Amino acid sequence: MPTLNDILIMLPEFYLVAAACLLLLLDAFMKPEQRPVLHWLSIAVLLVAIYLLVMGQPPQAVTAFGGMFVRDVTAEILKVFALLTTVLVFVYARPYLIDRKLLSGEFYTLMIFAVIGIMLLVSAGNLLTVYLGLELLSLSSYALVALNRDAKLPSEAAIKYFVLGALASGMLLYGMSMVYGASGMGGTPSLDLAQLHNVMSYTTAPKLLLFGLIFMIVGIGFKLGAAPFHMWIPDVYQGAPTPVTTFIASGSKLAAFGMAFRLLDSGMGDLSHHWQLMLAVLAVLSLAIGNLVAIVQTNLKRMLAYSTISHMGYLLLGLAAAGPEGYAAAMFYAICYALMGVAAFGVMLALTRAGFECEEISDLKGLNQKSPWMAFLMLLAMFSLAGVPPLFGFWAKVLVLEAAIHANMLWLAIVGIVFAIIGLYYYLHVIKVMYFDKPAEGSELQAKPDASLRVVLSLNALSLLALGLYWGPLLGWCRSAFGL
Amino acid sequence: MNPQLFQLICFYAFGFVTVAAALSVITLKNTVHAVLALVLTFFSAACLWMLIDAEFLALALIVVYVGAVMVLFLFVVMMLDIDQEKMREGFVKFLPVGLIVAAAMLVEMLGLIGVRAMHAQAMGANPATAAGLSNTAWLGQALYTKFLLPFEIAALILTVGVVAAVALTLRTRGDARYESASQQVKVNPRDRVRIVKMAAERPVDETPAPPQESTP
Numbered sequence: 273m274p275t276l277n278d279i280l281i282m283l284p285e286f287y288l289v290a291a292a293c294l295l296l297l298l299d300a301f302m303k304p305e306q307r308p309v310l311h312w313l314s315i316a317v318l319l320v321a322i323y324l325l326v327m328g329q330p331p332q333a334v335t336a337f338g339g340m341f342v343r344d345v346t347a348e349i350l351k352v353f354a355l356l357t358t359v360l361v362f363v364y365a366r367p368y369l370i371d372r373k374l375l376s377g378e379f380y381t382l383m384i385f386a387v388i389g390i391m392l393l394v395s396a397g398n399l400l401t402v403y404l405g406l407e408l409l410s411l412s413s414y415a416l417v418a419l420n421r422d423a424k425l426p427s428e429a430a431i432k433y434f435v436l437g438a439l440a441s442g443m444l445l446y447g448m449s450m451v452y453g454a455s456g457m458g459g460t461p462s463l464d465l466a467q468l469h470n471v472m473s474y475t476t477a478p479k480l481l482l483f484g485l486i487f488m489i490v491g492i493g494f495k496l497g498a499a500p501f502h503m504w505i506p507d508v509y510q511g512a513p514t515p516v517t518t519f520i521a522s523g524s525k526l527a528a529f530g531m532a533f534r535l536l537d538s539g540m541g542d543l544s545h546h547w548q549l550m551l552a553v554l555a556v557l558s559l560a561i562g563n564l565v566a567i568v569q570t571n572l573k574r575m576l577a578y579s580t581i582s583h584m585g586y587l588l589l590g591l592a593a594a595g596p597e598g599y600a601a602a603m604f605y606a607i608c609y610a611l612m613g614v615a616a617f618g619v620m621l622a623l624t625r626a627g628f629e630c631e632e633i634s635d636l637k638g639l640n641q642k643s644p645w646m647a648f649l650m651l652l653a654m655f656s657l658a659g660v661p662p663l664f665g666f667w668a669k670v671l672v673l674e675a676a677i678h679a680n681m682l683w684l685a686i687v688g689i690v691f692a693i694i695g696l697y698y699y700l701h702v703i704k705v706m707y708f709d710k711p712a713e714g715s716e717l718q719a720k721p722d723a724s725l726r727v728v729l730s731l732n733a734l735s736l737l738a739l740g741l742y743w744g745p746l747l748g749w750c751r752s753a754f755g756l
Numbered sequence: 757m758n759p760q761l762f763q764l765i766c767f768y769a770f771g772f773v774t775v776a777a778a779l780s781v782i783t784l785k786n787t788v789h790a791v792l793a794l795v796l797t798f799f800s801a802a803c804l805w806m807l808i809d810a811e812f813l814a815l816a817l818i819v820v821y822v823g824a825v826m827v828l829f830l831f832v833v834m835m836l837d838i839d840q841e842k843m844r845e846g847f848v849k850f851l852p853v854g855l856i857v858a859a860a861m862l863v864e865m866l867g868l869i870g871v872r873a874m875h876a877q878a879m880g881a882n883p884a885t886a887a888g889l890s891n892t893a894w895l896g897q898a899l900y901t902k903f904l905l906p907f908e909i910a911a912l913i914l915t916v917g918v919v920a921a922v923a924l925t926l927r928t929r930g931d932a933r934y935e936s937a938s939q940q941v942k943v944n945p946r947d948r949v950r951i952v953k954m955a956a957e958r959p960v961d962e963t964p965a966p967p968q969e970s971t972p
Contacts (some may be wrong), residue, residue: 274904289912307824337905378923385916392909404909411913415920421927479868 278336278409281343284324284351285391291317292384299377307377314380315362318387322355337512338397339464342538345753346603347395353607354390357522358383360614363728364621365515371626374420374513382419383519386412390523394530399448399463402534406495409527410437413520417512429511436504440494447487451539454481465539472542485540489550492535495528496584499557507579509577510631516622517573518617522610525587529606532591533599544594551592552684558585559691566698572633575698576616579657582695583609589688590672593679596754601671606751608656608668608739615733616653619646622719622729630717633702638711646719647706647732656736659692663740671747707739767807773800787833795826809882812892 281288295317299310326347333344362380369375385578389409395404414437448463451471455462458476462468474482493501509517536547563580569575587609590602598637623630623639623646630636640647656665669692676685713719719726777796784790798821805814884894899907 273902293915338902340905376923378919381919382916382923385912385919388912398906399908400903400906404906404913408909408913408916411916411920415916415923420926421924483868 273607274337278341278428280328280664281330281334281336282341283328284321285388287324288317288384288388288391292381292388295377295384296381299381302377307375309378310380311362311366311375314384315359317379317384318355318359318362322352325351325355335397339466340401341392342397344395345749346533346599347530349603349607349749349753350394350526351391353610354387354394354523354526357526357614358387358519358611358681360618360728360732361522362520363724364518364614364618367725368513368515368621368624371624372420372513378514379416379419382412382416386416386519388529390527391414393527394534396531396534397538399452399465399468399472399539402465402531403441403445403448406527406531407441409524410441413437413516413524416516416519419516419633420513425511426513429508432511433504433508440491440501443487443494443522444491447484447489448489450480450484454478454484458644468539469541475631476566482543482546485543485547485552486537488540489547489554492528492532495531495556496525496587497581498554498584498588499529499561500554502558502561502581502584505581506574506577509580510571514573514617516630518614518621521613521617523574525580525584525613526606526610528584529587529591529602533603536591537594537599539550548592548594548679551588552681553587555585555592555684556687558582558588559687563627563691563695566695569698570633570655571631572636572702573631575633575702576613579695579698580609580613582691583657585691586669586672586688589676589681589684590663592681592684593672593675593676595679596751596756597678598672598675599754600747600751600756601668601675603753604747605668605672607750608664610652611732611739612656612665612736615649615729615736616657618729618732619653621651622646622722622725623717633705634712635717636702636706637709639706639717641711642717642733643719645653645730649729650706650737651703652733654699654702656740658696660696661740662737664736664743665740667740667743669748672712763807767804770800770803770807774804787836787838788830791826791830791833794829795822797827798822809884809891811890812895 295310295314298313299307302310329345329348330343333342335342361383365379366375368380389405389407389412391405392401393405393409396405414430414434417433418426420426445685451468452461452463454475454477455468455471457480458474459471460470472478480681490501493506497505509519512520536544536551540547544746558581562578562580562585566575566582583605587602587605588598590598590605592598593601620630623635623643636650639650652663656663659665659669669688673685673688675690676682722751761915777793777800780793781790781797784793798817802814802817802822805811805817884891887894889897
């Protein structure tokens with residue numbers, strides 16, 4: 273039976289559900305001219321959730337609802353950063369949404385529901401909670417992508433995302449059912465990840481278990497956007513409203529890392545020598561496809577989409593190392609990528625206006641002359657994405673490469689380094705366009721005067737520099753999550 | 757008759773109907789017939805569940821899928837105008853490839869799960885019978901105690917579905933015409949009809965002109 277203690281462990285989640293429902297009602301009963309208040313209320317709701325998370329952190333890992341929900345440091349870190357990036361998305365999104373008449377309560381409530389999905393997913397202790405958390409996140413994301421119904425591109429992107437996402441969920445579920453079946457052969461069938469951990473030692477159907485594992489990895493690969501399951505990423509990134517793209521590029525990736533960690537390490541940890549190689553193959557393919565195809569892109573959103581694919585390749589390097597050090601490095605990478613992605617899309621959001629989507633790389637021509645500060649922030653984001661020292665992205669790359677080398681996968685690290693150098697080209701191309709090209713005739717590039725956006729975006733981009741110079745505490749926090 | 761033998765006969769009968777109906781779903785030319793075959797598939801699958809004492813799930817399958825989802829689906833299919841010939845284009849061309857892939861999948865599946873799994877006791881003891889409860893009562897207890905959290909998350913997912921459906925469909929489109937009842941009630945007749953009073957005019961010729969009192 274659930275007890276009060278279970279509810280106290282899940283307090284941040286319960287609080288967010290209640291707050292989201294309240295916001296939904298407020299939105300329904302508010303007059304249109306009062307609705308802008310919802311923006312600040314939503315941000316306040318998320319900030320309070322961060323406070324509850326950090327303050328209520330139990331001294332060691334605890335579980336609730338009979339192991340369905342795990343609250344440990346790993347989940348805590350991922351949740352804090354997922355909430356933080358969502359706050360950033362809210363701040364950056366407001367002017368964009370107002371310009372395009374998309375500012376509605378549903379945007380905020382669906383985003384908060386998606387965040388609840390992330391929080392459930394990263395602290396799942398059971399195959400059921402993994403799947404349901406994932407569905408909560410995905411369903412909200414599909415709707416968010418389609419929010420701009422009057423344009424064609426978002427509808428197309430949403431349908432593609434929905435169909436492929438449903439297929440991936442089906443694969444994941446199929447794999448889970450096989451794992452469940454394998455756990456029932458020679459023992460009691462179990463959905464609990466902690467009990468599945470040593471299923472390999474007793475099951476009479478190890479092949480079935482492996483088969484299930486492969487299907488689960490397909491599902492994980494899709495959610496991460498790792499090649500060859502990356503087909504949806506460019507279209508969805510380009511078609512979705514930019515704030516939603518920002519969210520998919522940041523919060524969702526943290527969730528995908530959490531899901532991969534829970535399923536692979538907590539659930540299938542005994543099979544690590546099997547999935548290590550599978551993840552290594554995914555990593556190499558992602559690095560190659562992401563970095564090579566990004567070079568020819570002219571659309572900035574598509575370029576960042578392929579850059580996401582390559583970054584997921586680096587994240588997989590850490591996961592493939594299959595040890596505490598690798599997980600810590602991969603989590604550090606996920607956090608780093610989320611912050612960098614939000615900053616890069618944030619600059620795009622700051623430069624878009626009604627009737628002008630700052631989407632093409634050529635739109636950024638001569639940004640330095642028009643708005644030097646925005647150009648500088650974009651420069652920080654691009655250098656960090658490229659992994660130029662001393663920015664944040666450099667240390668994240670170094671750590672995953674180091675983890676791969678320590679796990680005796682030197683060849684993988686070498687592939688990673690080669691593609692990091694190839695990847696430099698397209699990030700530097702953006703910087704060249706901003707600083708050395710003349711502005712196009714009649715170009716009216718200018719940053720939005722929205723004060724909150726400018727201040728938060730500056731802090732966000734400067735944090736990439738600050739964390740690059742002083743990354744010890746964050747890495748220490750990540751390592752402590754895996755007992756290092 | 758021996759109850760176990762009867763159960764076995766029922767299992768094979770319903771199993772055969774399920775597979776045959778499922779096959780006809782993908783082979784029938786008429787889409788409406790295909791949907792009806794799908795209904796039969798669900799129905800016989802529900803009967804199979806009945807055989808393993810999962811009464812609640814069996815009834816839920818019929819009520820939800822056959823009763824609601826498939827009827828809706830049937831409406832959608834009836835409203836679609838599908839060009840049958842175009843759908844079948846390239847069927848023969850791709851058939852060999854499809855058959856090879858299907859055969860490869862079948863062999864793989866049999867190799868991985870097949871033979872040994874057939875001898876294994878796949879189904880454990882029925883927990884509802886062990887607890888001395890009916891299937892529905894046991895399911896309810898399990899849902900509200902052991903599986904309370906997943907149950908609530910599922911409720912949350914449904915909420916998101918409702919919010920998303922409203923957010924995506926309730927909007928004012930530029931190209932559609934709407935009636936606003938409150939505006940219609942509030943309208944002042946003077947805004948719509950202008951009554952112009954003018955002196956009666958004497959016709960110049962003999963034929964009387966039609967009376968003109970108001971202009972629309």
